[in-house]
Amino acid sequence: MARSSGTLASNQNAHGFRDLVWQAFHQPGSPAFAFTSRMTFLMISLSIGALIAESMQPDAATQLTINVVEATLVVVFSAEYLLHLWVAENRLKYATSFWGIVDLLAILPALLAFLPNAGFRVVRTLRVLRVLRMLKLMKLAADQARASANLASRGKPSLFNDALIYFMALFTVLTISATLAYYAEVDETAEATATTFNSIPQAMWWSIVTITTTGYGDMVPSTLLGRLIAVGTMFSGLALFGILTSVIGRAVLTTLFGREPEPAVAEADESDSTSEGAFSRVSAPPVPLRDLAIAVAAVISVIMLVIETVPEIYESAPSFFYYGEFVFVGIFTVEYLYNIAVAPSKREYLLSFGGLVDLLSILPSYMGLVDVTGLRAFRALRVLRVLRVLKLIKIALAHRASRVETGVKKNSFVVDLQIYAIAVTCAVTISGTLGYYSEKDVPGSAFTSIPAGMWWGVVTMTTTGYGDMVAKAPIIGDDGSPVLGDDGEPTMSADVQPVTVGGRITAGLTMFAGLALFGVLSAVIGSALMNSLFGGDAERSPA
Structure with a gap:
């Protein structure tokens, strides 16, 4: 009898602990959930701090501290992932969901690095992927988005929550792009002066300049992977700016007008409700x-x-x-x-x-x-x-x-976003191709291929303007021979392209296309936010 009572008490304790864990992950507003959110933010901050410190050539003692912090984080994130699986009603569904994959990516690179046959480059690549832990910050942003939608539905200002979501997204893009760009551009076998991407903090400066489309031109990626990361960073910057303008507009509209009252709907007969229900369930x-x-x-x-x-x-x-x-x-x-x-x-x-x-x-x-x-x-x-x-x-x-x-x-936002992505792809491809054929015959042209032209198209379209497409060719003197410098080498001209009439016409059209596409992106994002605030204008089926 005593054994039965002890077993029952043990089961009740286990059930109570499982409920507590479930609240910590899935019940916003509970003390356990608030504690988990704060700890997650702290762990992410420690992880990024360790990653940044590791890129700054630390001494042996600092590296040991970084390794201890990393090992601790792997244990904590592994425990979190296992607890998520434990409390999930459908473990397979959680494991294959977006957030389940994000939680797995927080620990998988570090675990794979311990494989016995993992070479140096494999380990280095896997360690870079630790930056994907930043995606866990977006889970916190999703919680803030739900709170913001709740406030907006009651006509209350949600500027603080919306701004917090924006800065979470900004910090995520900034950190991921800077880290990936640093590891794409740095060459550990070369001298430190061989690249301007000397550390992650240095790359963060480049990321800020790129996200804001300022484009000082003091740091320009030169590798293919670095340029692909730059392309993603540029368009992420435009999307973030669209979110920011929509957030501010939403806050102003809510403050001035509040939430629009729900229109009174007359009671419909059974046939109307049936037809409307069928209408709402129409599949694409x-x-x-x-x-x-x-x-x-x-x-x-x-x-x-x-x-x-x-x-x-x-x-x-x-x-x-x-x-x-x-x-x-x-x-x-x-x-x-x-x-x-x-x-x-x-x-x-x-x-x-x-x-x-x-x-x-x-x-x-x-x-x-x-x-x-x-x-x-x-x-x-x-x-x-x-x-x-x-x-x-x-x-x-x-x-x-x-x-x-x-x-x-349903999902019109996704469809509109797909059309926008297709339009961007078309514009970049066309501008890159026309730019290449217009500029390729310029002596020393930087437009060596259409892919190079597409890089220029992206930089121009996003108004980043690195100014790295420079035609370098020997300056020819009046006698037809190259002009030599003091060192005996030919003096090179450095003309920022495009320089031809066709190239500059293409550039002008590309600039205006970029502005038009940014307007489309802002409209798509703004429409989605306005629908979440005021509701959509869903059509009703005819009686």
């Missing part, structure tokens, strides 16, 4: 398989156009690019003729946006085949093959229109 129509195939073909053909300007790639398989172009021209020609045949109004299709995009997908290639004296200029039109990327926008807009026609309102 799938993208037609033919459109998906055309989109894939357009992406592949544009990728081929981009990489064929890289000499190392093109020279390895020139026939692949030559015959591949014929294949894609055939596909797009068949599609164009099919669309004309099935169009209810052929004239309307030919003059529509979609019809012009389909025509421009094949016309440059056919013009490039013209080899008649006096018409060779038409061959330059082959550069316009890049306009095939516009097929993605055409398909995305058609899919969005079909959602509207079928009454689908």
